[in-house]
Amino acid sequence: MIGPNWKTSARKYGVIAEPDQMITMDDGIKLHANLWRPDGKGKFPAVLGVHGYHAEGQTGPITPAAISSAQWKHADQERTNASLEAGDPNFFARRGYAHLVCNMRGTGTSEGEWQYCGPREVDDACAVIEWLAAQPWCDGNVVMFGVSYFARMQLMVATRQPKALKALFCPWGNTDLYRDICYRGGLLGYQWPVGWSQTSLVYGNVRPRNHAKEELGDEGFKRAIAALMENEDIRSVPELMAILRNPGAQVNAFVTDVLLHPTRCAYWEERTVDYSKIKVPSYIGACWGNYGIHLPAAFRSWEHLKAPKKMLIGPAIYLDRPVYQLQHEAVRWFDHWIKKNDTGIMDEPPIRVFVTNTGEWKESTTWPLPQTRWTPFYLHEHALLSEHEHWPFEGGDSFEDSPWKRGRLQYETPPMVENTEVIGPIALKLYAASTDDDIHWIITLLEIDPEGRERLVSKGWLKGSHRKLDLKASKPWEPIHTHVDPEPLVPGQIYEFDIKIVATAIQFNPGSRIALRIACSDDPPKDPLEMIGCGTLRRAHASRIMVYHDAEHPSCLLLPITKGNVLNTYFSGGKFPESA
Template sequence: MLSMSHLSGRRIAAAVAALVTLAGPLALTGGADAAPMPAQAAAALPSGWTPRPATYPGTVVKANVAIPMSDGLSLQGDLVLPAKADGTAASGKFPVVVEITAYNKTVIAGGGGGLGGADLSYLVKRGYAFLIVDARGTGTSPGTWQVFGEREQKDAGEAVTWAAKQSWSDGTVGMVGPSYMGISQLFAAGNQPQGLKAIFPQVPGADVYRDIVASGGQLDVGFMPLWLGLVNLTGLMPTGTPDLTALSTILEHLAGSGSTSLQLALDGVLGGEKAYDGPWYRERSTLLQSVPKIQVPTFLIGGEYDLFQRGTPMIFQALQERGVPVKMILGPWNHLQGSSGADVVKAGYGTIAELQLRWFDHYVRGVADPALDSDIPDFTYYELGSGSWVKRNGYLDGQSATSYQLSGSALPTLQKGSLTTGPAQAGTAVVPPLPVSGLCTRSSSQWTAGVSSVLLGETPCDTDNRLNDLAGAVYETAPLSDDLRMLGPINVHLNASSATGDGMLSVHVSRVAPDGRVDRLTGGWQVISLAELDEARSTKIDGQIVQPWHPFTKASQRTLQPGEIAPVDVEVFPTGAVIRKGDRLRISVGAFDVPHLAPHLGVLTSAASVITLHTSPSNPSRIVLPTVSGTGATAGGGTTAAGIGGAVTDITGQLAGGAGLSLPGLGGLLPAGTDPTYDATTAAADALARTESADTTAAPATQPVSATRAVATQPWLLGGIGLFVLLLTTTWVRARKVT
């Protein structure tokens, strides 16, 4: 039997391995392709499209290729070419696939090859060259890390242009990669470099401040320290044979990116410039800087529990409105799962590798594919609550605004208010600032990028929000008489006051099953003093705001008078879901979302305040949903994990769905008879059975993963956790000294 310490060690190794997947889809030396699937698998696509077979038996790597930039600095890249049976590079010119990473190309290839999505050898064996490049100031590339700054954006375009002009290139280029690498694609495409024909970003961000750094004006303390530590750690790893150049690069990174990370963290924690939106963030916003200039076909992968849950659909919407060929698959994935792409196959269009092959064959190589648009609609999403994949022509396309008024009084653990389409009853609700709110919710997994799920597996907190909701004010509908479908962002308009004139609001939107289980669909956050609303930039449906836009600038900050009642619009991040007939729609309002968000030190005392919510005709509070009619068209029946043309092994998807600790479900902890908010009336109403199937979002069972053992043998990877802790501790100590 395995000891608990051994299991913990394996989970830590798996978590660090999962973090490395943020570096993107990379396997420089892929093995032979798996045997093809039986013929019936191809029937998942109406046209019967199947991927073409490999034309080369292997791949060959040329490491540390110098890629000169216009300012004289040379980035470092690894070039992968198709290989003949004898292992030598095949002759000829090839279309090129480029990936730009901040996580060290050499470290990823050595310790985590294949962990992040599609195995790129799949494309190389089908006649593509692959070039992975370390961004300036990261990995093996010299210079100072720009954190997506203007120079780094220019580098991305210049790297593509360089690739298009090489002797092994046919002059055409595509780009791949998740997360950081997906964002790099958008910046590169915005520069419109020579030769770039198409991109394939997975889980990219649109607005770094609102998407992740400071959602609702509070600072992200869950993912950002992990991310900064990951970039710094991989930049300090030895790469190959040590020499003076490598040592010089490591020392340069230690002084450069380490200092940059510490300054960013310290400035934010102390309430400096980086705690507010401004020029620094606007320069790094793809939605402002690059998306308006992108012209090449773009295939997006997004996650409903992703770090960029908010931003990726906005990128799709902006590109489609401009007429750029764009498609998107939105699944029930956290950041690691979306970066992996392992479950993209469940949408019914093939594996991530097969989709990339089809996209690039058509748009990069110029191969005719008349069935592409009929096989794959522009927008496909997984509908939470039904387990169906729904296909649409667009994202915000034909929705109606549906409002429910908050009505009556609510008291944590003791009394629920109601959501009604009729007149609201006057009432109040007290929201205490409890710094444990958020711990037992799906938010914990989402805002650690899925790392907590790797360590713990799926816990009851991921599937039942009841325990968390006891700490806040709860409002819910009666059992619905019809299905309620929604797709898009949500606005929760509250009238609030506080003892200090400030405070933090954390809103969860959930569906409640007849047995009392609370399935959290999405959430939103807002600092009261930063609630100034810009209606002109807010998104409206039927004249009602569904996505409020707040400036989040220092100049827009306004502290209320103690007890002053003011409107606060909370942007709740988008979802695609159905509340079934017989289920209830619920919102719960708390004051913290731990370990996701925390106020900076400048407002810590005032923000951690008791808040009072007000519901009355003179102070109306409501939730506005973007609802869709009908049942939607399902996107096929899905294919097996092996895809259409054959299995493409992916490790992260297995890790992210890992077996967890054996814990009792919340149904056992909080049965109907003991849940203080589950009164007799609710229990009687919930006896009404649902008429349609329940959600099927359970993670797949884990399988033995050899790469986990491989990563566990790399001591420097395990040391990454220590670096994360060191970064946090140093920031806290310095903050204490300053204050």
């Protein structure tokens, strides 16, 4: 890749492949890795990727295709391809970088038990960095590359500040496994761990360690499993019951660990990135379709990383698999930091976001964008969503949530008159009551086109008993919840619920509508990324939920307007009525 005044490392080397490296850890466990390095004289920097997946699939001669996530295979696939995340090692080697792709302990043909991004796994990755830096062909500089599992581990490893680690290229990496994936809004997203374990983890020969059993002891573990099997919500999911009947079998221990840690605790804390300890330059990002797994972490990383950084948020289609996209950008990033090659990458705006419905990118130096105007859209009678204040005696709307009927409410704006750009974090404030002692809020932001077709834009979640805010971390446009010490609802009592809807970037064009769907169950997914954001545990109890919207209970959606909507939405839709 070249620019008018810069160029990246040239493609000039042959490739030496050295598969089946066995790297010994301090406790004697050996990790399996495959190595590719430049066929040339001198010493070279090394790119490291660490993972828990099928080794051959990462770098095999596979034609890239659209991602297929856990439990969603394309028609011509026997296996899902989501876990093929390492990148092409030949690309790096030909440009003067060695590339080591290493299986973590308890995965593939590496020895030991898998510990799901826990401290021991981070220790091992740091040891591999030290091993790489000491190789006779290495110049002592190590960088890391890869998405998803690879990206998450990069940030975890950087908190240890290994001396040889000089830069990260880690887009699509979640950093809080509780909030980002397993318990979004405190709600168990069971379908992802079940589907992931039955596909990617099985393909990768993963042997999980049973953390909960170690914590609780044999008898305590049996009691905890029995209690889960008595939980009516859990009992309503056949896949979970099958796992709980044999919690130690194969990958079941991983799902069991997730189920037995339903609130923020030490298990999740030690798998959460501590940004204060990261000192190396980091290239972060995600895509707008990753609201259910990686997208929230990109903005968390942007806010809390103090080292040099760049952020890219792409269209809602992730990256093709096996991963190959962005490797030119990665070399440009690595060249800048470890080859002292001024590629101009730090002269450009640090943030790029793709704006849905425009086909274009927007650049910025800050997030949220400086021109953002968070505008309240109030929930009204007759399913209206509008900036207009409430009228007297509006009241509210109710719906049923039960295994016999999963009801919902939906509020829509009039048709847009202006091109209205919405970019940034979104918050929903609901005043509501239930006949039950909990509510599983599942909120969907939709675009409705002039022909009435709906498109999912983003989602938000909140378990009603987890409504307590972390006041220090929260902002008016982004509520953050503690997820400790759940407080059941008192049936019939009105509560205020602050619900985070994951940030988005979209232009609502004239004739389209903005819609808000309020429910307690997921809609059927239409693609692999929607599948990742589904599979939320539902309440087995029958309940009726009342959402209040009046002057005393001003339920509203706070939208980040960055362009347009100067005159607000027109009740008339910007059209005169036809003459009588």
